[in-house]
Amino acid sequence: MSSSEIQSDSEDLIQGQKDFDFYADLLNPAEKLRKRIQQSTQKQITKLVKSAKKNEKQQKKTKQIIQKIKNEDLQENNQPQYDPKIFATNTDFQQLKLNKSLIKACHEQGYKYPTQIQAQIIPLVLAGKDVLASSCTGSGKTAAFLLPLMQRFGNTKSQKYSKALIVLPTRELALQCYEMFQKLNQFSNSTAALVIGAVPIQQQEAELRRYPDIIIATPGRIVDLMKNSFSIDLSSIEVLVLDEADRLMEMGFEAEIKEILQQTPRDRQTVLVSATLKATVKQLSLLALHKPVKVSVDYVDGLAYGLKQYILRIDSDDEKDREATLLALLQKKFTEKTIIFVRTKHDCHRLQILLGLKDLSCCELHGNLTQQQRIQAYEDFKEGKYQYLLATDLAARGLDIANVKAVINYEIPYETSRYIHRVGRTARIGNQGVSVTICLKREVSQFKQMIKESKQKLFKLNFNLESINEIKQELKQLESKIKKIIKEEVFEKEIHQTEILAQRAQNLIQHRVEIMRKPKKEWIQSAQQKKLRNQIQEEDN
Structure with a gap:
């Protein structure tokens, strides 16, 4: 089929x-x-x-x-709040004509927009204009002059001279400025040298001989190197920045600043930055600047917008009540990252002993410490190893420590500008912060007069008197321990100083010929003049 x-x-x-x-x-x-x-x-x-x-x-x-x-x-x-009073939200870093590496570094620091002061200063510095700038503390002034300098000099070919000099009043501020440079330089190829006192001068001379683009220095050490070393020459400096200018004048660096101005070219570009514009700063601007562009941003008597100010009134005039009130504040209300400002180095150290006896984690920062101790205290508090930083006005100027929750004034400062710089350690760059000023009965009217011109409201902080009285009784029992610790420390310090003097004498005997051959150092001020200046500073503190 x-x-x-x-x-x-x-x-x-x-x-x-x-x-x-x-x-x-x-x-x-x-x-x-x-x-x-x-x-x-x-x-x-x-x-x-x-x-x-x-x-x-x-x-x-x-x-x-x-x-x-x-x-x-x-x-x-989770994004930071960009307050238009602080940040220029209508612009960005690209519109400021910064290169991609600097913009990326800014974004890495968490900033999408420049601050108002940065938005105005950066184009002026890039254009080569002299600038006289004032803005409240914590508004980003350091980056405002660092970014354009890095933009201008970071991509230039290697030349045998440095292009920019930044002068700051204290070693801590210079160190902080150098740290900011390193953060902004992580994707760039700019170079910088840190020139401050209490650091081996031979090491700094070696760094300067490499001709870094930017020199970040304190006035005393840079003048010392100018007069007594062949490693630095300011005759080729193109840009001079005087940061915290009012503090430079207050600390008696007028002679050093004049010497720096004389050694730098007349046709240089000069940027003068300050949080307050006093008469001394205006005089310096007449001497240093040529047809400057004046920039004043977010300047409400120097106070940050996010700051909430409190006054804690003690109904007595007994100085001993301050310690009990401070301890009550720290134990009951302020348990996170807080800076406590005091007038004198002695009070600062006494409080450090007292808080230690009460098992409160703290460190101190004042002029009696060595440079290494001061840097260590600053770094430890910044990293969160301690809850509290006890400081004199040495730390009030410009130190930028992130996430400081509160500032406590142990007593009212001598003048308004010091108060401004103290409370400026919190509520930085658009953040919120709290300041508390402890006032005796006789000081209340003086403090209110001090901040009278501020547009911000002053709040009263009420506290339980019973808890303060209990702490006063505890302090009476601790007084003998505090005195014993201070006495032992004084004895140890005297022994240490004696050992240093003995070692110095031995070195003079052993190396006398080499020492005598060295040329005598030149100074702007004599030893007697410096001693007088230091005495005035100690009286102010």
Whole structure:
């Protein structure tokens, strides 16, 4: 049988089965109804399954949208709040004509927009203009002059001279400025040298002989190197920055600043930056600047917008009540990153002993410490190793420590400008912060007069008197321990100084010939003049 015949027989069989089914349905209506119900049920089940799958997809999609919205809200909450009073939200770093590496470094520091002072100063410095700038503390002034200097000199070919000099009043401020340079330079190739006292001068001479783009220095050490070393020459400096200019004048660096101005070219560009514009600063601007552009931003008597000020009044004139009130504050209200400012180095150290006896984690920062001790205290508090930093006004100027929750004035400062710089350690660059000033009964009117011109409100801080009285009783019991510790420390210090003097005498005897061959150092001020200046500073402190 051929294949065509087989195919024909198969088709006949299939057609016959269809015919049989058709006639069977006619003969058996019940079977026909059963099939229809079965088919209808199957269709309903299929439809329901499809609908369930569709609903499941829709629910999943809805959940994804809700989660996305939640994530976006969370990101917005985690983003820093850009207050238009502080940040120039209508511009960005690209519009300031900064290169990509500097913009990336700014974003790494968490800043999407420049601050108002940065938005105004950066274009002026890039254009080569002399600038006289004032702005409240914590508004980003350091980056405002560092960024354009790095932009201008970071991509230049290696030349045998340094291009910019930044002068700051204290070693801590110079160190902080250098740290800011390192953060902004992580994607760039600019170079900088830190030139400060209490650091081996030979090491600094070696760094200067490499001709860094930017020199960051204190006035005393840079003048010392100018007069007594061949490693530095300021005759090729293109840009001079005088940061914290009012403090430079207050600390008696007028002679050093004049010497620096004389040694730098007359056609240099000069940037003078300060938080307050006193008469001495205006006089310095007349001497140092040529047709300057004046910039004043966010300047409400120097106070930051996010600062909430409190006064804590003690209803007595007993100085001993201050310690008890401070301890009550620290134990009950301020338990996180807080700076406590005191007037004198003696009070600062006494409080450090007292807080230590009460098991409160603290460190101290004042002029009686060595440079290494001061740097260590600053770094430890910055890294969060201690809850409290006890400091004199040495630390009030410009130190930028992140997330300082509060500033406590152990007593009112001598003048308004010092108060401004003290409380400026918190509420920095748009953040919120609190300041508390402890006032005796006789000091209340004086303090209110001090901040009278401020547009910000002064709040009263009430405290439980019973807890303060309890602490006063505890302090009476601790007084003997405090005196004993101070006495032991004085004895140890005297022994240490005696050992240093003995070692110095031995070195003079052993190396007398080499020492006598060295040329005598030159100074702007004589030893007697420096001693007189230091005495005046100690009286101020």
